[in-house]
Every structure is written in structure tokens, then in C-alpha cells.
Amino acid sequence: MAADAPTRPSPTVTDDSAVFWDAAAEGRLVAQRCAGCGRLRHPPRPMCPACSSLEVEIAELSGQGTLYSYAILHHPQHPAFEYPVIAALVDLEEGIRLLSCLTDVSKDDVRIGMPVHAHFVPTADGPLIPVFRPTEDS
Amino acid sequence: MGRRTLARGAASIVGAGCTEFSRRAGRTELQLACESISAALDDADLAAADVDGIVSYTVDPVEETELVRSVGFEEVNFSARIPYGGGGSVGVLQHAAAAVASGAAEVVVAYRAIRARSGASRFGSAKTAPSPTSGHSGTTAMQWCMPFGVLTPASWMALNSVRYMHEFGVESADFGRAVVQLREYAATNPAAWGFQNPITLDEHQESRWIVEPCIHLLDCCQETDGSVALVITGSQRAADLPHTPVRIGTASTAGLFEQEIASDHYRPDLSVMDGTMALGRRLFEDAGFSRDDIDVALIYDAFSPILLMQLEGLGFCGFGEAKDFIADGSLALDGSLPTNTNGGLIGEGYIHGLNLVLEAVRQLRGTAVNQVADARTAVISASRTGAILTLD
Ligand SMILES: [Zn+2]
Numbered sequence: 001m002a003a004d005a006p007t008r009p010s011p012t013v014t015d016d017s018a019v020f021w022d023a024a025a026e027g028r029l030v031a032q033r034c035a036g037c038g039r040l041r042h043p044p045r046p047m048c049p050a051c052s053s054l055e056v057e058i059a060e061l062s063g064q065g066t067l068y069s070y071a072i073l074h075h076p077q078h079p080a081f082e083y084p085v086i087a088a089l090v091d092l093e094e095g096i097r098l099l100s101c102l103t104d105v106s107k108d109d110v111r112i113g114m115p116v117h118a119h120f121v122p123t124a125d126g127p128l129i130p131v132f133r134p135t136e137d138s
Numbered sequence: 139m140g141r142r143t144l145a146r147g148a149a150s151i152v153g154a155g156c157t158e159f160s161r162r163a164g165r166t167e168l169q170l171a172c173e174s175i176s177a178a179l180d181d182a183d184l185a186a187a188d189v190d191g192i193v194s195y196t197v198d199p200v201e202e203t204e205l206v207r208s209v210g211f212e213e214v215n216f217s218a219r220i221p222y223g224g225g226g227s228v229g230v231l232q233h234a235a236a237a238v239a240s241g242a243a244e245v246v247v248a249y250r251a252i253r254a255r256s257g258a259s260r261f262g263s264a265k266t267a268p269s270p271t272s273g274h275s276g277t278t279a280m281q282w283c284m285p286f287g288v289l290t291p292a293s294w295m296a297l298n299s300v301r302y303m304h305e306f307g308v309e310s311a312d313f314g315r316a317v318v319q320l321r322e323y324a325a326t327n328p329a330a331w332g333f334q335n336p337i338t339l340d341e342h343q344e345s346r347w348i349v350e351p352c353i354h355l356l357d358c359c360q361e362t363d364g365s366v367a368l369v370i371t372g373s374q375r376a377a378d379l380p381h382t383p384v385r386i387g388t389a390s391t392a393g394l395f396e397q398e399i400a401s402d403h404y405r406p407d408l409s410v411m412d413g414t415m416a417l418g419r420r421l422f423e424d425a426g427f428s429r430d431d432i433d434v435a436l437i438y439d440a441f442s443p444i445l446l447m448q449l450e451g452l453g454f455c456g457f458g459e460a461k462d463f464i465a466d467g468s469l470a471l472d473g474s475l476p477t478n479t480n481g482g483l484i485g486e487g488y489i490h491g492l493n494l495v496l497e498a499v500r501q502l503r504g505t506a507v508n509q510v511a512d513a514r515t516a517v518i519s520a521s522r523t524g525a526i527l528t529l530d
Contacts, residue, residue, distance in 0.1 A: 009266040011285045043282055043404075049395070069304070069408060071288075071296035072350035078264035078289060084350070085287035089297050089403055099297070099403055101286040107350070112304045129285050 007080045010123040019044050019058060025127035027120045031096055033059040042096040063118030064135070065092040072107045080124070090116055090132055104133040143388055143425045149235035150376035150383035151527065153182025153369030154499045159329055159487040162256040163363035170365035171200045171251035172208045178367040183380045184245060189369075191216035191243030193230045195490065196274040197223055200251050216243035222391075222522050223275035224438060225399040227491030229523035232389035234370035244371060250492040251365035260361050264289045276399030276522070283401060292358060292441055294401040296349035298408040299443035303352060305409035306458030310351060313442040314342035315461070317356050317484060319469045320439065324481025327507045331360040332485040357442040362487035366496050382529065384502045387515070388425035389525035392416035399522065411444070414451030417524045421517065422453065427526050429453060433513040434501045435475050436494035438520040439482040448519050449477075471508060479508040491520050498527050 013021045020042070023030040031042045036053030047054055073085040086102040102110065103121070115135035120128035155177025157163070157170050179186060186209050192202060196219045206214055216237045220229035230248035237243040254261060266284055283294060302308060318339055324332030337356060345355040376383035396404040397413045405412060422429055435454070439445040446460035454475055455463040463469075469477040480486040480497040487493065498516040500506040506513075515528040 008287065009285055012281050014281070017281060043278060069297045069301040071293055071300055071352070072347075073287065073289075073293050073296075074347045074350060075355075076262065076264040076290065078266055078287070080266060081287040085293075087283075087286065087288045087293055087297060089301075089408075097404060099282055099286065099288065099401075101288070112301070123285060131286065 008121070008123050008129075009080055010125040010127050011129060016046055017044050019056070021127065023058070024120065024129050027128050029061040029063045029118050029130050030058050031061055031094070033057045040094055040096050042098065059094070061092055061094050063130070065090040065098070065116055065132070067110070067112055067114045067116050068097060069112060070102065070110050072110070086110060088116070088132055098130070100131050102133065103131050141420070141424045143390065143420065144232065144235055144386070145239045146425065147373055147385040147387055147528070148239040149370050150373045150385045151368050151499050152371055152376045152379045152381060152383055153178040153184065154367070154496050155179070155181050156366045156489070156493070156496055157364045159331065159362050159364040159489065159493070161363065163253055167199045167251040167253055167365070168201070168204050168208060170363070171205055171249050171367070174251070174365035174367035175209055175247055175249055178247065178369045181381070182369040184369060186210040187212045188245045189247050190214060191234065191237050191246035193218045193220070193233045193246055193248045195219060195223070195226060195230070195250055196221045198250055216246065220523070221274040221276055222399045223277070224440060224491045225276055225520050225522040226391070227438065227520040227523065228389065228495065228518050228525050229391050230368075230492070231370070231386055231495065231525045232391060232523065235386040235389055238370060238372050244375070246370045247367055248370060249365065249367040250490050252490050253363045254361040254488055254490070255363050257363070262290050262292065262358070262361060277401040278398060291400045292348050292353050295441055295444060296352050297403060299352040299441070301408045302443060302447055308446070308458070308461050310354065311339060311343060312461035312464070313352070313357055313446065314339050314354070316442050316445050316464050316469065317342050319464070320478055320482045320485040323479050323508050324485025327481050327486055330481045330486040331362065332481055352443055353441055357484070359440045359483035359488040362489060364487065364489050366489045366492040368495060368499070382503060384499050384527050385529065387427060387526040387528040388421055390417060390420035390425070391523045392420050393522060397522070410457055411447045411451040411521055414448050414519065414521050417519060417522065418452040421524050421526055425526065431515045432475065432517045434479060434498070434510045434516045435477040436498050436516060436518045437477055438491050438494065439478060439484050440488070442484065444521065445478075445482070448521055452517070452519055471510060476510045479506055479510065494518055502527055502529055
């Protein structure tokens, strides 16, 4: 099954979210790290909710995580995607959660808690986005 | 201890009205709102000129100015819109009651008009135009979900539902038993989409997957056209009006750090609706009501899994125990907690939650189609906003 339909819509990028999507477009998975207290956060936001700092650094993430939850989407179907879409919540090893989807796995083999890792697929206008597949050597 | 709550019983619902609920209203949301508001004012024996406050949802399409010039309100001194989409639906009561209790307004109309079925954009359609905002509906999903094909409220909520199933050993048939009960109620409600059309558990299980393994077609609410309106005023004035006042015993909003509506994916433990746990604490412990006082419950059921999760979050049963609570018949008219007696959003229709408030009013007036005997106190939960209505 060709999991990576190239027609999926490109993300909407705002000034607040560009830190994530601009890195993803280049095949890098990142999160904001507060320059004041060091906490990672996602989704991105302009202020640290813990210490009110406006200063941020960009943290490179490993892309390794575990599947926190999933959902196998059958209906409605949009022509930009191949069905069923396997939606995923991934808890990354750095301690933040991402919403994405799974590729390269049969829906019957999906298990909560399975190790997964990120790879990147193109969207309609070109930018890459991070999706996940099972980690082979688990 | 010490949390502030709304002044108990200071405001009452004195009028309630609605249009028919249909798949194609054939008229604008503005007209639907006019019709339901007019019906609610007639019901309250009040005139448009008596109204000085209006409250709706941020996502409601009706323009206040057009509404005022259509219904004929003379002077509106208080207006508000509640965020959080359907999760905010009971928030209209909190704002109306707060306005009345504070003196900001004397007579407030709360309304929602929707063409969720025949309108330009159905909630359940596959939309990929990712707006960075959501009409203040409380979800960031438009931006963070859509590039991945996660396009609908069912798909957003399913991620939580699957974790819930995993954590507590809940199965699709457990959701199905709730739906069978809702459809049994709807079958005797002439206003309901499911009128005279009950279902069996087998039919539920055989209906097609929307989202596997948690949401069959029959687990979904019915996108509906229609409008509901309520009239709220001070309980003193309410005593002079024709209907027995339905007091807003308490009404609250509970919003936790990182909590979202529908796309609520960033709280640590998604197997529980901890926002609803906070709401339950606000409605019961903080406001001084007992769960044992509740005669009838109206719980926002856009999809059946969140009905079970709210029963647990509100504290009517333990975590993971809603499936047994339901299997024991608790939600039925002769059960310990008759719930969604109009058929709910799944059985009656989806006026974005406000039809559940309407049903609570009918129950306490004794005019519901599926009437709970001697109902005096009702709880309404839309997961993030809720209220307790009472005759006492
Ligand atoms: Zn910080």
C-alpha cells in the first residue's frame, strides 16, 4: 500500500505555529523549549505557561515515541487521503504529545503502547509533514 | 472549599420555545432564531420589548443587529457569546443568570439557530480548508489535525474514546447499549429524528464504521436544522409569570489547562474527561447539590462514548463503570438516573446541545414526552459547561 499520498493538504502556518511547520518542511521534528525554565511545549505558543518567558529556543526531537492512542478513520473520505487513515497520538520520548497519523502498518496490527518513530511525507504545496511508522526492532 | 459559585436560584427559566427539528428547514438561521425566540416569549407571556439581554454561541451565524431588528427588541443592554462550541452550550444559562443576578439585564433570551444538515458546512463533512482559528469553538484541530487527514469531530474525539476503551476494557457494544436506550426514548418523541424508529443492539453493531473501533454510524448524533430559545429572568419576577419557574440552581464552566473541545488531546490522561470532573465538582460540591437529588440528567451526546465518559466524570458512577451502570438500566425512566429522555442529540437531533436544556425545562414542568415522575431537579452537562435546574 502506498501510504504517502502526495496530495494531502499543506498545513496552515501562522506566526505562532511557524516554528513547528517550517522545521517540518525541511524534515526536522522540533518543539519550542522555554529559554527561561527549559520546558518543552507543543502546540507552540508565544509565552511559557510555567514562567511567563517570551524567549524560546528550538529543540530538535528524536522522533522516537510510543503510541498513546489511535483511531481508524473510515468515513467521511476526502480525495487527498488514502483510507482508512490511521490517526495517532504519539507520546514522544522527550515528553510531549503530537497528533499525526501512522503509515506502513495494517490497521489490525496497531497497538496502544507500540514504539513508533517519525518520518516525513510531502503535502500538496511541497512542504513535508511528520508522520509515524512502527519501530521495526521493537 | 471557598470557590465562588453563581447565586443559587437567583434566576429562572420562564419561557422555552423551538422550531421543528428537520433535515432541511428551508429558511435562514435568522428566521429560525426569530421563530424560536418568538415562541419562547409567547410561552413566558413576555413581549420583545421586555428583553434587554441576548446570549448565544460564538459559532452561531445569526447577527445580533439583524436579530434585534427582526424580533423587535427595543433596547439591548447586555449581550454575550459563549465559546467552546457545543461544549459551551449550557454556558448560555450561566451568562444569562449572571447577567440577571448582577443587574446587567432583567430579561435575557438565550438562543441557538443552526442548519447543521442543509447548511453550507456540515460538522461531519470532510473539510480540509484549515483555518487557523475555529470560530472560538475551543479547538485547535483545524490547524493541527487536518494535514494528517483527521478532519471531523468524530475523528478528533475518537482518539480519546479509544484510549478510554483501552484503559477500562470498554467495547463498542457498551456504547451500543446506551444508543439503544436513547433510541427507545426518541421512538416515542414526535419531535425526534428517531420517532417510531427504535433500534436493536445488533443493528447498532452492524451499522458501518465511521471510526473503528469506537464509533459506528449509530453512535453519531443527527446533524439537524432548527432553533431553540429560552427566556431567563430574576426569580422574583418569574413568580408573576404563567409557568412554574425553573430555577437555575447553579450553572458553571470548568476549563482546565490545555483542555480543548473535541480535539482535547493534550491533557495527560485522555481516558477520563477531567474537565467534566471539574464541572461536576463545581455543580455539586461547590454549589451544594447532591447527586442523589438529581431526578433526570441531560448529557451532551454528540457521540455515544462521551455520554459514558461524562457519567463517570460527573461522578454518577466510577471510572470504567458507566458500561455496567447502563447495562443495569440506570438511564431508563425507571432507572436510577433517567438520562436524555428526549432521545438525546443522537435520537432527537442536534441543535448543538440547546435542545437538552429545553428537555430539562419540560421535565421540570412535567410536560416531557417521556416524563420522569415528580421530576424536581435536573442536571445538564455539555462536558465543559453545565447547570442544575430545580423547582426547589
Ligand atoms: Zn518557562
